[in-house]
Amino acid sequence: MKRTLYKVILSTAMLAAAAMSSCKKDFTEINTDPNGTPNALPSQLLAPALVNTLTYNMIRNRNFNNELMQVTVDMTDAEGANFRYDIRKNQADYLWNGWYSQLTNLKDLYASASRPEVNDKSYMGISLILQSWIFSMLTDTYGDIPYSEAIKGRSDLNFEPKFDKQKDIYLDIFKQLETANTLLTAATNVTANSDPVYGGNVTKWRKFGNSLYLRLLLRLSGKKEVSADMIAKIKEIVDTNAANYPIMASNDESAILKWTGTAPYTSPYVGVRVQDFRAIAIADFFIDHLVAWNDPRISIPLPYGNGTVNRWSIAPISGQFLGVPSGYAPNNAPAKQSYFYSSDQYPQSLQVDPMTGMIMNYAELQLILAEAAAKGWISGSAASYYTNGAKSSITQWIPTWPEDINTFLANADIQWVESETIDRKMEKIHLQKYYATFLEDLEQWFEYRRTGHPVLPKGAGLKNNGVMPARLNYPIYVQSSNPTNYKTAVSAQGTDDIATQVWWQKP
Template identity: 35%
Template sequence: MKSLLQHCQLFSFFIVIGVITSCTKDFEKLNTDPVKVTSVAPGSLLAPAQFDGMWLITKRAHRLSNELMQYTVETGALNDFARYEFKENEFDAIWSTLYVKANDMNEMYKIAEKLNDVNNMGAALVMKAWFVSNLTDMFGDIPYTDAFKGREEVYYPKYDTQQSIYTNLLADLKRANTLFTENKPFDSSDLIYGSDPVKWKKFANSMRLRLLMRVSKRTEMNVPTEIAEMVADPVKFPLFTSNADEAMMRYDGIKPFINLFFEMSASEFSGSRRMGKSLMDLMNTTVDGRRFRYATKNTPGAYVGIPSGYTEQETQAFADNTGLKTSTLATTLKADDYPFPILTWAEVNFLLAEAALNGWISANAQTYFNKGVEASWRQWNCTWDPSGSTTPGATYLARPTVRFTGTTATLERIMSQKYIAMFFCGFESWYDYRRTGYPVLPVGPAAKNNGILPTRFEYPLITKATNKANYEAAAARIGGDNLRTKVWWQQ
């Protein structure tokens, strides 16, 4: 039997690092190499992929996306990110870990398929779609067709176009919807839904809705028709219908299943970060009841953020605020049992509000918008009002800068509220910004990259070094490997 290194040479430019570093040590019993061990129960591969993939996305969003989207502003050594400057190897860990996890799910599917284990086949397709969609949304064209052919000794995979990747992911999610069934066993180590096929089916369709909206500018993807078909038949294509359905990592606070921010030092998690002015101003003008879940108060007891895109010295002065200080990340976000979202009911409602606003579905966009705001408040355990009462939810929805009716029923209004709701939801707000241009974020005077908020990440250093010919072909095809090149769905 070939060695693990030989089998993973298909990722010779990224996987070697990933195999060594990506698996959480406490999940060693579950983190079985699926390429070497074909007799493993397919469902046992699910938990390590969920845990490691979720942690990679959450941690890197905390480090990168939160800075780009001005949720936070780093005042110390990582202040470069707010100015759109990155080290050459910054994206290597994202690339290697997500490919390892996607490969694990590809192997899980094949093992489950041999056993006709339809529920684990469906779960593998959904998780693989989540990992791969993040990869292609970050980088653009990436290896896909050749990327999981280690057994065939394809060591230098070609890069697929993003259009072909999305076509495959959307087909996989549509197929996953047909696989999940309550009448078949679902034995797995599932950390999200405890092996509930009904909720997994809703997750598959809600993920498909997310990805359809991502590519909605591309007429060749026929998105209006696809979304209309889903919404018109909720029995065949069930979506999330409450907060109880949403895909969350609800940590129990008992090792190994803990929020790993808990093990970060306070200084690494939040000590040198301050809340972004864009977010805090938006929430302050509406007296947003979620503020205490997101941020601390400054010395006088106010929620105060700082502007992004200034020099490190200027940023530190903003943070000091002439001695009054500014808000940092809420300490509760670091709790060992604090849950973080993959895909929420709030997001589904905002997606449907956008579809209704565009006239793709026969529905009231305001109703979905209001449900999205309420769902977000409830997700963050904030007090909402019963139907028909006046405080606090109804008051919030009636505020001039929140109200969604008449001339204020716009895409910008949807995306502004979605921006608030997507706090700590991976890289989703960055993807939304690149697709819609909302919310409008000021670019600071010290920003690099021609003052353009990055539209993609540059391909990792390890890829350039070890899969050079295919890298160069992909870079030429997309229009250059830089932070300003738009990915296919942005065109």
């Protein structure tokens, strides 16, 4: 009895803590506590779940993904430096708690929309897409996770959910995305002010859902036991049954929550102290390519558009953009160089930029199609998809960019060359995808683990035998609150540490 009471209290406390850590101001008109009001309208639940999920994503993008993927270097000789693959175990808790708390809200959204007196297929479909998105991030981060029995503490008093295998999770996610596509086929637009991503446009939600579907199919395309089915489905969506699976067709259809600066739509980076925001250095790998390409996102000065110094608000050092090497050995710190401006230094800083609420963009989709075409899975020109992906990655940030993309790519020596090896083509595609997914949750890390691209330099100070971490460990409290299922999961998946590969990474 004591053990059961302990688990009930612990579960309640975890949910409360997650809710407290992710709350936003001024949701009065669009949000109602789903735990206290079971009859809340779907229109009250969507925006808070989106804002809160992006808050978790953006915080960990900044201090976890960007450090692993050599976007930034939080220069320190202390333990727990992510840029050295030295991952503290308690880092696992933040995303686990945050993502599961928002899945609770999205499941409430679906339940509310599916009540007989409501029966709103639009919100039902949107909920399934967003649940699929979050569950995919959870399983890509941790591996096997609670899925089929997750979030049933309130409804079923199940505080010890089983851990589903990653393969089963992915296959069910695909079923959910199929259902969402069907629901949204004949659905009507939703309340515009309830939807900060697409302003209520259900057709754009459907296109995002199918674009996400392609991302996740590609994730499994190298796994031998399912690769044939994944490739066949990619071809169906893009070629043989494209009319039934519309996908994003322009930057305007990218899934981005654009921060207005007015609560509740204020970027979570606003809550970071300005001195902390600019304290982190930019890595060599990230900045050196942009300099070599004469990339317009960091031009000095910008000769067109709105006249800003550079779109990604990177501080030059004596008129140059300079980075620091990632993974350097302790007691061998280089001088700090360029960094991202804070909002008090630069009014267009990424700290307040409206475009940082990234979920998935059109440029990423084009590069997904470029990979599929280069491997012969779909019709269409890999060169065209690649070129359009590179262009869209730039024009998403600078819509008025006047340069010809082919000239830009040729001058930067990154143009598509049909005669190159498939590995060289993948390096080009994934280097462009690296910049296209800048600020996008942990997607750079997920894709690097799948492909090994782009090729990152290895510093002398790396931990984990110099191997990119393959996952995060499970939160420590899971061992005590769900011991039987935790042990079963670890027995099936492997040691609960950062070196254990998840299912889709294994041959």
